Amino acid sequence: MTGSAAGRVPRHLAIVMDGNGRWAKQRRRPRSFGHRAGQKAVRQAVEFCLGKGIGSLTLFAFSSENWQRPPAEVRALMELFVRALEREVDQLHQNGVRIRFIGNLDAFEPALREGMLKAMAHTRGNTALNMNVAVNYGGRWDIAQAAQMAVHAVARGEIAAEAIDEAWLGQHLCLADQPPLDLFIRTGGEHRVSNFLLWQLAYAELYFTDTLWPDVDQAVLADALADYAGRERRFGRTGAQVTRSLKDTHA
Ligand code: IPE
Ligand code: IPE
Numbered sequence: 001m002t003g004s005a006a007g008r009v010p011r012h013l014a015i016v017m018d019g020n021g022r023w024a025k026q027r028r029r030p031r032s033f034g035h036r037a038g039q040k041a042v043r044q045a046v047e048f049c050l051g052k053g054i055g056s057l058t059l060f061a062f063s064s065e066n067w068q069r070p071p072a073e074v075r076a077l078m079e080l081f082v083r084a085l086e087r088e089v090d091q092l093h094q095n096g097v098r099i100r101f102i103g104n105l106d107a108f109e110p111a112l113r114e115g116m117l118k119a120m121a122h123t124r125g126n127t128a129l130n131m132n133v134a135v136n137y138g139g140r141w142d143i144a145q146a147a148q149m150a151v152h153a154v155a156r157g158e159i160a161a162e163a164i165d166e167a168w169l170g171q172h173l174c175l176a177d178q179p180p181l182d183l184f185i186r187t188g189g190e191h192r193v194s195n196f197l198l199w200q201l202a203y204a205e206l207y208f209t210d211t212l213w214p215d216v217d218q219a220v221l222a223d224a225l226a227d228y229a230g231r232e233r234r235f236g237r238t239g240a241q242v243t244r245s246l247k248d249t250h251a
């Protein structure tokens, strides 16, 4: 798993879709206008991943902290999610996209939660792309819920406490069945993780762009992939070791 990423596309791409509010502000429009505009960029990202053969795309749509925003903005976002479910799922299904919502879904209105569960069930057989949408998601929550499962498993006598290790916890996180996270992109100019995939980020390559999310198109994503392709991923080893093991692979 070591080596240069040259010529390779990420198997799993995660994006913090940031900058909708500022995009709207630049246009003297309400923040919700920016969120609506961001949907076009989501379609671009999905098409991009389908075209490049990227297996998994994980999008941060609503963090566990975003409930603290003004109630009107939270309401606008929830309405947008409902409408997006109604409008986009069929097209995604036709394109072979498997949709999954990750995060604590219990906090959502029953109608919205039902819509999410239905979309997941409807597309579960698709294999062209795993599209994971993180809603009411937090990386700390993800780790905590895996820890809770561990406690229950131990209490039921299914596993010894000593056997709860990184591998066990890793297998009980939201995206355990998907390829390791290769590339993390944050748009909108901020250089932070904001409680996204904390565990999964351990060895991901990080890429930041100032482009605000509604302005993101396939060219912006292609730049990120080109940058990724030039990275040497060492996973703790030395550059010389990585070069040698690459030579061996290609020998
Ligand atoms: C990201 O854009 C979308 C969500 C967090 C829902 P923001 O709404 O954070 O936009 P900025 O960062 O204020 O520009
Ligand atoms: C992170 O963006 C969450 C999403 C993009 C959904 P925020 O805009 O909420 O993050 P902070 O507040 O700048 O850290």
Ligand code: MG
Pocket: 018, 019, 020, 188
């Ligand atoms: Mg933001």
